Amino acid sequence: MTLALNPQQDAAVRHPGGPLLVLAGAGSGKTRVLTARIAHLIRERGVAPSRIFAVTFTNKAAGEMRARVAALLGADPRGLWIGTFHALSARLLRREAALLGFGPNFTIYDQDDSESFIKRLLEQRGHSPKANPPRAIHAIISAAKNRMVLPEELGASADGPLERVAAEIYAGLGPALRQANAMDFDDLLLFPLTLFAEHPERLAYWQRRFDHVLVDEFQDTNAAQYRLVKQLATEHRNLCVVGDDDQAIYGWRGADVRHMLSFQQDFPGTTLIKLERNYRSTQVILDAANGVIAENARRLGKTLFTATQGGEPVTLLTAADERDEAEWLAGELSRRAADGDVAYEGMAVLYRTNAQSRPLEEAFRFRGIPYRLVGAVSFYERREVK
Template identity: 50%
Template sequence: MTSSQILQNLNPAQNDAVIHRGGPMLVVAGAGSGKTRVLTHRIAHLIEQDNVNPFQILAITFTNKAAQEMKDRVAALVGPVAENMWVSTFHSACVRMLRRDAEQLGYPRAFSIYDQADAVRLTGYVIRDLGLDTKKFVARSIHAQISNLKNELVESQSALDNAASIFERKIAEIYSEYQRRLRVAGAMDFDDLLTVTVELFRNHSNTLAHYQERFQHVLVDEYQDTNPAQNEIVLKLGDRHRNVFVVGDSDQSVYAFRGADIRNILDFEKAFPDTGIVVLDQNYRSTQTILDAANSVIANNYGRKPKDLWTDKSAGDKIVLYR
């Protein structure tokens, strides 16, 4: 596919993002601005015009459905070579790496993965065996707190050392025993897939170097929804070649309750001071009346990357408030 075909029907901002010559790039993508098109055409441009081996591309998104859609769209542009890329969720990518290298941390290569139900059940067993009040220490709630600690890269001993109350101390004790039992079982929960990968990269430089060389281009969708563990994985993988291409929108950060940290996108330029920035502010989904209202409301939020969405559609109907 020619460059003109890849760039066909892109607006100027989308075009600038797709043809970026390399190095770190932050694409601030407003709602309905065509960010998936930018990501897929960026990958196609890397393969077809920059002669990047698809084997050296890692593209990350947050759902299996989105990952499959991205791979299908890239395949439609570049053909079967798209199969050589890694296009996956964070957790799926980490599983593939850990199946190869978790033995370096004492895990069996065929480690088990506890799903949410398994993890909550194990938490309940720990609470029971520690003789704690199961009405005060509800397994699902306690596991959610353990999950938050893991996503913030807080280990059980650190949680214990920094406990500010008896209740927090008990949570740390549950966390410690929960983690011990996972290790004895040769298992990880979903959060461990991230945190153990971080541990692997921190403590085994040769393994990190292997993946840094393998993935010379790292692209991440919905970057505003990354948690500290996911952010560290991205930064470590991209530290050698620095071809880190992230797409996100601080105005659409809605997963703080799941550990997402908006500072990851707001501080991306601190990690990579030479970051190129492209703002996708043309909206293809809404009328200008709706966009004006949205711009007016979100302008009151100072913790954001500024942009004003616009469209070439008509103004549309007035907004009606029903009481």
């Protein structure tokens, strides 16, 4: 199986080696490029699948990417290291657990497990879980780990009683988890770095273990994730990162777009390839998007274009409040349906949070517009409303 690629996509796929930064705009085919590059390395360069370390941000994306690589190769790429940062780190740590004081069958705590564990630690130390909610404590500790902030550093910068309690719990959390032979999600990212710092020979081993490191959604990496891939790729420098600084929206959970902005300084000699052709939208939408994002202060810069010219004009409404907005939107949808432009089932309304559905539902009900909420419960079906 072969893929049709545009010149920029093909250049990224066939990049001979060394650091590669693929600046991929929305709808530009970045997943196609990543999968095609992995298949190219295996089929054309003779790289063993087991010597490729490819990171995605969801298990679903990893599964889809593996399936696409298999389709391109005509066979399953056995041994390929492809998965999320957490999954690949766990796979590495299972082999190195003893050096970190864990058994190879250590338990991985999810958020609920971690919060329950923190609640027990709070109670053991005489702190009230009501006054110090485990979820809030966990969020503070998780944010600190994502920034690679140590317990003593968190304690020194604490500016309130909750932060001080979080720092105390953080200090005791590591030993308690080790005693339970358990790691939380954040530990999965930190312990490989601890391993490499305390056992340089293991860092050298894992650096020799992989010939190519590839990272998807690079703009969403946090400090620990970026340090991990940097360390793995330091010797061979075959680090391919794909992302879009204009789509960096996860700063609230530790992602730092500066990793992408500084990549060319961190890896001198980087090849930069821009994927600017969009296969998803019309030019009208892209012109509006380009105009808005151009105002961002710090960005690498690109201009999306498409062969799909024309399209519906973009309307910007400044409403008085949420009800005014909902009434205008309901009227617009009703008009389009009455004019025969498009049926209701061909319309979609996107909003930021489920809490915003109420004024929309009220406006739709008033006008008799049929609707269905996706991934949420209608305001009028909620138990507290009934």
